[in-house]
Amino acid sequence: MPRSTSTPCLPAATFPTTPGVNKPSSNLSLQDFELGRILGKGKLGKVYCAKHKQSGYIVALKVMSKADLVELKLEKNFRREIEIQTNLIHSKISRLYGFFHDHKNVYLILEYSINGELYQHLKEQKRFNNVTASHYIYQVALALNYLHSKNIIHRDIKPENILLSLNNSIKLSDFGWSVKQNATQKKRLTICGTLDYLPPEMIESQEHDYNVDIWSLGILCYEFLVGKPPFEEIDKNATYKRIAKVDLRIPDYVDADAKDFIIKLLQKNPRTRMSLQGVFNHPWIVKNRPSWPTPEQSVRTISM
Secondary structure, three states, X not given: OOOOEEOOOOOOOOOOOOOOOOOOHHHOOHHHEEEEEEEEEOOOEEEEEEEEOOOOOEEEEEEEEHHHXXXXXXXXXXXXXXXXXXXXXXXXXXXXXXXEEOOOEEEEEEOOOOOOEHHHHHHHHOOOOHHHHHHHHHHHHHHHHHHHHOOEEOOOOOHHHEEEOHHHXXXXXXXXXXXXXXXXXXXXXXXXXXXXHOOHHHHOOOOEOOHHHHHHHHHHHHHHHHOOOOOOOOOHHHHHHHHHHOOOOOOOOOOHHHHHHHHHHOOOOHXXXXXXXXXXXXXXXXXXXXXXXXXOOOOOOOOO
């Protein structure tokens, strides 16, 4: 089962109305799309493969209940997600083309990634080898580098929020917990994201910044190589304690350079965590890069 995310209470906000793609979102309705198979299910709804009838364009249609958004007090998150993702244009980030709503649901029109969530591929393979893991980590780091350059913190990096497209290309998705953080703004205090990926500063209710994404990259790398997050426990309080202490236990079978990579990211002090530039130049990345798959791989037919 996909891991749940924390849902701190946030002020209510009205549903936004901004232009979509091809025509204003207010002119779109569910009747404009032919729904296909379910691509994923989450706490707030489902994502479908869908075809825009007029253009024939294949998209992912995220359907969320208005009642659920209101009950969980996530209207502000939804509005912020749209405001942020609409302006993101990068090869490693899932595009948001537009949105519309009716009396019951809100609908996000998203870029379709043919191979689905990376989480499902990890479940099937149990864990990734060094070549595959390093390739995905490098691409996520590229996405984060772009986000941080635009003063955006993602705050919910995990395999469920990474989509796999053609040519082994990843697309970072789900910006529901993302925020803009300018230099003049106070650092954030909200505890948000997924328990296993929370950094010590959130666990200890301290201020946080871009370095929460760096921590999550280290957790992601560990999960790719081991098959589960490093601080996972049945009891949530035990997980909290292990994160706060950075009680990191890396199996012996993990490559020495990969261990070094993970340790340098999972530093309790946010200021001592390896930078994204350090990620790009780390020996584990450099030595595996020549073995990364070539673009001509992973060609498939889209299935509705």
